[in-house]
Amino acid sequence: MSDIKHHIPENLIAAYASGALGHHFALVVATHVSMCTQCRAALAAHETIGGLVLEDLDAQPVSMGVKSNLMAQLDAPIEVEPAPKRMGAYPGPVMGALGGDVPKWRSLGFGSKQSILHNDATGSVRLLFIPPGQAMPDHGHNGLELTLVLQGSFHDEDGAFGVGDVEVADEDVEHTPIAGNGPPCICLAATDAPLRFSGLVPRILQPLFRI
Amino acid sequence: MIAVRDQRDKTAFAQLFDFYAPRLKAMAVRTGMRSDEAEDIVQEVLLTAWRKAAQFDPERAQVSSWIYQIARNRQVDLVRKERRPVPEELKLPDADDEDANQVLGLEQETSQLKAALSTLSEDQRIVVEKAYLGELSHSEIRDVTGLPLGTIKSRIRLGLERLRHELKELR
Numbered sequence: 001m002s003d004i005k006h007h008i009p010e011n012l013i014a015a016y017a018s019g020a021l022g023h024h025f026a027l028v029v030a031t032h033v034s035m036c037t038q039c040r041a042a043l044a045a046h047e048t049i050g051g052l053v054l055e056d057l058d059a060q061p062v063s064m065g066v067k068s069n070l071m072a073q074l075d076a077p078i079e080v081e082p083a084p085k086r087m088g089a090y091p092g093p094v095m096g097a098l099g100g101d102v103p104k105w106r107s108l109g110f111g112s113k114q115s116i117l118h119n120d121a122t123g124s125v126r127l128l129f130i131p132p133g134q135a136m137p138d139h140g141h142n143g144l145e146l147t148l149v150l151q152g153s154f155h156d157e158d159g160a161f162g163v164g165d166v167e168v169a170d171e172d173v174e175h176t177p178i179a180g181n182g183p184p185c186i187c188l189a190a191t192d193a194p195l196r197f198s199g200l201v202p203r204i205l206q207p208l209f210r211i
Numbered sequence: 212m213i214a215v216r217d218q219r220d221k222t223a224f225a226q227l228f229d230f231y232a233p234r235l236k237a238m239a240v241r242t243g244m245r246s247d248e249a250e251d252i253v254q255e256v257l258l259t260a261w262r263k264a265a266q267f268d269p270e271r272a273q274v275s276s277w278i279y280q281i282a283r284n285r286q287v288d289l290v291r292k293e294r295r296p297v298p299e300e301l302k303l304p305d306a307d308d309e310d311a312n313q314v315l316g317l318e319q320e321t322s323q324l325k326a327a328l329s330t331l332s333e334d335q336r337i338v339v340e341k342a343y344l345g346e347l348s349h350s351e352i353r354d355v356t357g358l359p360l361g362t363i364k365s366r367i368r369l370g371l372e373r374l375r376h377e378l379k380e381l382r
Contacts, residue, residue: 015349018342019283023291025349030296038368040298044271045368050283050343051275052325057340059233060240063250067228070254074221078262083300092299 004036004164013039017046024118024125024190028146028166030093031188035164089151089186094127103127110134125190130154130179142193145169147177152185154178212274216264228257231278238282241344252289256282266300270313273321283345
């Protein structure tokens with residue numbers, strides 16, 4: 001695995017550990033953690049604090065029947081759902097969101113494609129596929145946006161992002177990510193604003209041979 | 212927990228129940244659940260802990276943080292009515308390869324963290340509790356991560372990271 005340089009911010013990892021992070025960002029965090037030793041350890045450290053908080057809560061008496069009921073279930077046969085497995089560039093959590101299937105791509109023009117995994121009033125998360133050298137389609141983000149590279153790379157005003165790197169952009173960030181040379185860039189991108197479908201016209205070619 | 216994992220020891224599990232069930236119930240009630248709903252969650256979480264016991268790795272997690280994690284997953288699943296995305300599981304080392312020093316180190320660091328928590332002011336403690344019970348948004352949590360827990364937490368993180376690198380080389 002390549003060296004990951006851009007990580008998930010600490011507060012998002014803590015929010016993920018506590019369950020407070022919205023579904024869309026949670027998918028990006030779970031996926032990045034699947035790829036990143038450092039953030040996996042950071043998450044475990046937050047869960048350690050969570051465990052201490054749990055230990056410290058004022059105990060609430062539990063009804064008599066609960067324990068016997070539970071003990072009686074211990075020998076019941078177990079149906080454990082197998083965890084979704086990584087497939088190619090897509091780590092387990094992404095495969096889970098895809099329902100174990102390959103992405104259903106929709107063209108955004110000029111070879112770019114997207115596959116929306118989830119979109120509701122609280123935000124969206126999707127896969128983006130950008131051919132080498134192409135700009136990411138304009139996706140005018142309103143709130144916070146996390147973009148995690150699953151394959152290939154991209155670069156913009158904030159630097160270069162390779163496999164496993166996450167770019168964290170808020171609405172103030174004006175950036176034009178361009179896919180690097182090499183394999184097509186596949187990203188997992190989440191925002192806490194719903195997608196504006198009308199605005200999904202790709203920003204045309206401005207970047208193509210700009211340099 | 213180790214007895215639960217390796218010997219499927221029901222007496223040991225009953226002890227886990229006695230400690231964690233009332234606390235898990237308190238955690239669920241905090242989110243506004245009725246007492247009977249909270250008790251359903253308690254059962255589900257502890258049953259999951261029993262069934263997934265084979266995945267418990269004392270080199271990487273304290274019992275409390277492992278159970279906390281299961282409880283948060285369950286709570287999020289219930290609220291959203293769909294599966295919370297969770298990271299891929301790491302392969303576990305063979306039980307024989309379990310490194311006692313690592314287990315002990317994590318235990319010691321956790322007790323230091325616990326000591327640090329107890330030195331927080333009442334206000335800070337309340338904020339930490341809220342943060343880890345899912346009552347603060349990620350922007351609100353930003354303030355919490357600056358609390359004096361940082362140093363010890365980083366030590367735990369670095370310890371775990373070191374372990375990961377070693378595990379990777381083993382594979």
